[in-house]
Amino acid sequence: MVAPVPAVGGGTVHRVGARYGVSVFPHADGVAGRFGDRLGARERGAVLDILALLHRTPPPQPTPRVRLALPGRAALESALAGLRDPWHGGPYAGRARELTREHAGVLRRRLDEFDRRAGALEGAGGARVVTHGEPHRGNLLRQGAGYALVDWDTVGLALPERDLWLVATGPEDLDRYQDAAGRRPDPEALALHGLRWRLADVAAFLGDFRSPHAATPDSALAWRSLAGTVRALAETG
Numbered sequence: 001m002v003a004p005v006p007a008v009g010g011g012t013v014h015r016v017g018a019r020y021g022v023s024v025f026p027h028a029d030g031v032a033g034r035f036g037d038r039l040g041a042r043e044r045g046a047v048l049d050i051l052a053l054l055h056r057t058p059p060p061q062p063t064p065r066v067r068l069a070l071p072g073r074a075a076l077e078s079a080l081a082g083l084r085d086p087w088h089g090g091p092y093a094g095r096a097r098e099l100t101r102e103h104a105g106v107l108r109r110r111l112d113e114f115d116r117r118a119g120a121l122e123g124a125g126g127a128r129v130v131t132h133g134e135p136h137r138g139n140l141l142r143q144g145a146g147y148a149l150v151d152w153d154t155v156g157l158a159l160p161e162r163d164l165w166l167v168a169t170g171p172e173d174l175d176r177y178q179d180a181a182g183r184r185p186d187p188e189a190l191a192l193h194g195l196r197w198r199l200a201d202v203a204a205f206l207g208d209f210r211s212p213h214a215a216t217p218d219s220a221l222a223w224r225s226l227a228g229t230v231r232a233l234a235e236t237g
Helices: 041-056 073-081 093-102 104-124 171-181 187-209 217-236
Strands: 014-016 020-022 129-131 140-143 146-149 156-158
Touching: 041 129, 041 146, 041 171, 073 093, 073 104, 073 187, 093 104, 093 187, 093 217, 104 187, 104 217, 187 217
Parallel strands: none
Antiparallel strands: 014 020, 129 156, 140 146
C-alpha cells in the first residue's frame, strides 16, 4: 500500500479553504493501471489479499465512517423531478435530459431498490472495517510480481463489501477472501454497494450536465460514462 505521509502533527490531510485539502504521498516506482481495465485472475487474487489485510487492520483514529446513504441523491431526484422543463447547462444538457426521461422509470425503481437494500443492511448491523473505497485497476500500481494500492482519498469505515464488489467476480474470489480474512462476503452487501456506486455516478454526471459546462474531452467522457451507466442499470434492473 502507498499511504499518505503523516504531517508533523500526525494528520495526513491539510485543509486549504472550505472545499479543498492537500495530502502528500511518497514516490513509488511501478506501472500504473487504467480505470476500466479488467483485472485478471492473478491480479484479483493479489488485490483480494491486500484488501483482506487492510480489513483485518485495527482502524487508526480518527477514521471517518462511510454511511450507506446515496451521495448526490438530491441531484438525481431533482433531475427526475425536472424533466418537463428544458435543461440549459451546456451542450450535453439536452442529451442528458432525454436519456434521463427515457430511463426515468428504471432510475426510480433502482432508487427504491437501493432504499430497500440499504434499510435491510442498516438493520442487520455488521462489523465496519477500514476500506479503501475505490480498489479498481486505476488505483493499482504494479511493482514486479506484486501490486500496491494507491489513492486513499475515499478511505473510511464501512462494510468490507464496499471494496469487494469492485474486485470479486465469482465464488473462487469470495473463497479466497474468506480464507484470508476469516469472513464470508455477503451477496446482498455486494449488490448494494455496486448499485450505490452506479447511482452515485449518475447523480454526479446529471448534476454536472444541468450546471454550466462546455464541450471538452472531459465532458465528452462524462457523457459516455453517464450513458453507459444508465443503460447498465436498465439491463441489470
